[in-house]
Amino acid sequence: MTPTLMFALAILFLPLLSFAFQIFFGSKIGRAAHWFSLAALGVTLSLALSFFANIFITPGYALLDVSAVWFSSGSFTVELGIYIDNIAAVMLVVVSTISFLVHIYSTEYMRGDPRYTRYFGYLGLFTFSMNGIVLANSLLMMYVFWELVGISSYLLIGFWFEKQSAASAGMKAFLTNRVGDIGMFIGILLLFMQLGTFNIQAIAEQVEFGAFDGTGLLLTIAGIMVFMGAIGKSAQFPLHIWLPDAMEGPTPVSALIHAATMVAAGVYMTVRIFAFLTPAALEFVAVIGGITALMAAIIAITQVDIKRVLAYSTVSQLGYMVMALGVGAFQAGFFHLTTHAMFKACLFLASGSVIHSMHHALHKIDDHSTDPQDMRNMGGLRKKMPITYISMVVASLSISGIPFFTGFLSKDAILAGTLAYYHLHHGWTIFLPISGFGAAIITAFYMFRLIFMTFHGEPARKDIHEHLHETPGAMTTPLIILSVLSLAFVFTIPSTVNPFNSQGWFTSAIHTGENFAGLDMEVVGEALHHAHEPAMMISLTVAALGILAALLFYLFKVVDVEKLTRRVNKLGLYNLSFHKFYIDEIYDAVLYRPFFWYTKVVAKFDWELYDQKFIDWWGWLTLKISDWSGYSDYTWLDQKVVDGFGKATRYFGKELRLSQSGVIQNYILGGVIGILSIFILFQAF
Amino acid sequence: MDNLHSYLIISSILFSLGLFGVMTRRNGVAVLMGIELILNAANLNFVAFNRFGGMAELDGQVFGIFIIVLAAAEAAVALAIIINLFKNHETVNIDSADQMKG
């Protein structure tokens, strides 16, 4: 039990301890119980930071790679183990920081909630399962924590289960994740059957030494199937429907789970399995990422609920990360994951504090009808909530990809990657850079649309406006920390201050990733390097354009937004975007309704038709046969046959009686005839 | 001519005649006569076989004697029955004794 293993196990099990503590003792202690969780998370964060520091001390090799047999049946053994390398260390820090900050934030946000302690328990459970995914060294172990993360998100989304919408959102999230999990499980099985192991490093090595040489297609399928898990978890295109509904949960939950960590798990897993993803699989990944990025961005334009905008922006940014990995920009993808976690958490928490104060204001004037999250009721909050405003602006600048902010560093690298990919593959792959840059414009536009609608202009509702005030310290300090973390220099400290150069500790710690399944990393690196300059130019102009448009539309109101939307709507574009491409409705019509109708049919068939009719028909048949045999047994066999014999004998008796005529001589005659007939008979034979 | 076959034929004729007599004669005594004929036929056969059958002993003839003894006893009893029949029914016609009719 080396100290590093001890620390690693502590990181993993401390949050679980906090979960157990809250569940069993939390309700008895009441509000003060949150100190235990805060302490636990603080320690976890410090341990994570110690691992993080280790990257600089002993760069280059895996900090910890140990595994033990979980259970085995003869030659089939399943091992659990911990594998920490630079990526995992960084990821640990990201998860723990945001989880810790959300814990602090929640002490204020969830004040007065009847199930306060249980909430902290669920947060602990989530952090435990998230750390589990990060530390896992085998795909099966990752799958185990995958589902545990799913259940903790189910519990947290459906935390206020009195609301029917929250309950069904929780279920929707869990089931959609489950769909992805099935794909992942099949992928794992495929790999296990082919290579006989779940361990990621071992798989990578075997692929490197040609385990899949003959069946390249099989490896592609396995890769895609495992990536299905990421689609489900990171809300990529077909399975993204659950993330917007997950906004039903408390905002800190959205910040922690649906912005920074859980959704990033999918990307993290893709990063882990990048080594054995074949070019074909990567192409599929890139396309999915591209579609998601563009589509979610378009939808985000027209949303009015502040959290929905951020939710779709998360989906689109995740699309970015996935596209980055797809095009081979391994480092950029993971870089964006880290930076996105920071500024998206900051955005969500900021929106949380806005909603929180709106909620209090509405509470004061006890108007329960208006929705505290609807941006149309807000406006001019700049003066009322300065800290929230500043942190939100910083985060928006970062997400839009403005230099001096982390977003620029990572997004620029991704866009360079898409351009490089286009240079290498030409043809239809032009779609990737288009979706990349298109999404970049729209992101900048809707982010600043949000800023201007909530913080600038006159307040839409005077009565609410008076009661608005800045949220207490516990909520604002995390905002400040996160906005600081969104500044570029955080990632480029030791080497350069030049805003346009993304070199830094991060780029040195995270290598450009190697791929043993047919992707030639040198070529990709070369193309990346060339595409860097043009990509930077285009991304800068694009970001500026987006912000300018938002300025014109929402700050200076040069263009009347309603008139424009009506004209655009003639083509139905507005409705298309506002109603989320009607995907939910399509799924409902194509999938859910027919499915449940089908189950009704199956149940009806199984019960009314098969059981009552078919099985009971046999019963009826046997009864019929028994009746018939009973009847026939009596009337035929008994009356006709048996009594028949009786009657027959009586009949013959009567006949024969006549022959007893009393004349003795006839008897003798009979006797003689008898003898004669016997004689003749014997003579004959 | 004095061989076994002729005796056998003679006895079979006697036997058939006796049988016919028993079956057709209405009178009790006639029936008795028929029986006597049958017995004699059988007796004739015994003696014939004794002579032609190559038997060392005279078994056949001993049988003959016993048959005669038997015939005597039988005739006596039969006649007693017939007389009784006559006394009861004033007629010897055996058809009248049909109490056994079923």
Add this chain to the structure above:
Amino acid sequence: MSSHILSLLIFIPAAGALLMLIGHRFISGNEASEDSGKTADFHKWIAAVFTGFQLLLSVWLWLSYVPNGGIQFQEHHAWIQSFNIEYFLGVDGLSLPLIVLTALLSFIGVVSSWNIKKSVLGYFSLLLLLDTAMMGVFCSLDFFLFYVFWELMLLPMYFLIGIWGGPQRMYAAIKFFLYTLLGSVLMLLAMLALYFYTEPHSFNLIAMIQSGAAIRDTFWGMDIRMLIFVALFIGFAIKVPIVPFHTWLPLAHVEAPTAVSVILAGVLLKMGTYGLLRINYPLLPDQVYIFAWSIALLGVINIIWGALNAIAQIDLKKMVAYSSVSHMGYVLLGMAAVVSTSAAGSQAGINGAVMQMFNHGTITAMLFLLVGVIYEKVHHRYIFFPKDYKDPELAGKLAFGGLAGQLPIYSGFVALAFFAGLGLPALSGFISEAMCFIGGFSVFRTLTIIGTLGILLNAIYFLRSYMHIFLGPVSNAYKGLKDMNGRELLTIVPLAIIVIALGVYPKLMLDVISPTMNSLIKLVQSMAMMVGIN
């Protein structure tokens, strides 16, 4: 003592039942109806003590069993010499978990039926008789003895469902009885065929393994080995239940009282698969190769069909019954993996199947107990009231809703049971499910992929019913419900502990099972080679 433990295990409940019957005379001398007061308690405590003692004994058996794959605690006594039938008992890795499961569920069954009102004596003595029969089935290694206990089991079940059941109890009891009887008729035929075809005519299952290979004949033009296998398979399939023969299960469960449906689902369903693994596999291994694909197909059909039906149910207990059908599908899939060429695959499959039998036993028992708890409080089990419900204004609407607020502990345990049911990792359901899939995947790829749909379908109906009952706005229909009382907790908590313990650390169970099952796999594969099919 150690050599007679199995007989003890089998006949303790019978002794208990006997004591009850005798004791009844002295205790209830004057009581008019013996359903209340002193006599009822007497019967309850007798039942509890005896099943408790049996449970302790089975735990002792578990601890003292050396997991080396061999058959231990054997008891050999001649029973009917003329037909060479022996009273032959023995336990190995396959039957040990099921024995402990039977003992545990019987004890829990007794405790959970504490407030049975109708003729308490009859109920508890039948329950103990049922316990004896089940224990007998799992311990006996002589086919005749196995068959006797198999039939003995039907009788108490029939009366338990028929007298203490719900509104349609008679119909359910009769259907259950006839269905299983049809199965056992086929089994009898196969048993006799085996008896006469094996050289030194005997029912001894262990001896039959060698002599079973020599059976060669054709009957009506068909191979006798295939006929015996199919007859036995159908006999056991009805018990499992495998889809075409499953319609008795939901009916029997809906009508049976809680404790009986706990035992019915917890133990009786396992007898089918236990029979297959104990008799079909070792005796006719070549047929296993021929039918492996169809067993896997039936398994997948079971999974999908059971889950689809469960989704559409409005009665909670019927939904759980169909979920049992779906979960037993996993067992079949796992069992079919015995023919896999990769050792890891076949071992994962078979061990997964046996473990799934145990896990499903504990999980369904918990589910039925929890359904029983709500039933005792509210006297109906509907998620949605049926269209033709007696009072019209309730018809079709949601029966419960928002119970989580009122009954935190109860909803907590139901959540645990539901998530164990849908195979959440860190709970025992997941381990065996995953192993069955891994096993199945190593041989039948496409079938197992279709089977994995089951993971999603199971999640759908469990979560949907959980949402309808526990989450969402609080319905005013059921306001003042009390949470679970001590007795109910006593039945649920041990099962919950087992489910979590096996989920986190499955080695406890697997180390016991795997030696026996691995030797079974080697036996099946080598014997099949020898018979020349493979």
Add this chain to the structure above:
Amino acid sequence: MAEVAFIIIAAITLASAFFVVFSSNLMYSGVALFFTLFGVAGLYVFLYADFLAATQIMVYVGGIMVLILFGIMLTNKIASTDLRQANRGRFMAGLSAFILFLLISAIAVTTQWHTGSPQFLDTTVAKLGMMILYQYLLPFEVASILLLAALIGAALLSRKK
């Protein structure tokens, strides 16, 4: 010469036998029976059964014939002869008797009897006596009992009530 005698005697017995059966008058059939028995005794002589011929004549002719004649006398108050037989079933009886005769004679002629050389014993009386008292002692005793029983029976039956 012996041939002719044999034929004559045989003819006499058969003719008288015919007469016994077919005569309508009871007295005539009685006398015919008388001649038949004499014929049979003659045949015995041809078969060298001299003692048997003698007993035949003595017992049959002397005893049984007399008995039958008495019977005829006693039972025929009315002088009328035997009534003409109602020929109910006569034809059937005649036919079956004739078929029976054919059958027996066919069998008699066709089967190869076990024949041996006829022993010409001069007299059989001594031999017969020896046999009756040695081999056939039991039947002899039984015969005597039979005669006694018949005697008592006949006497009992014909006693006046």
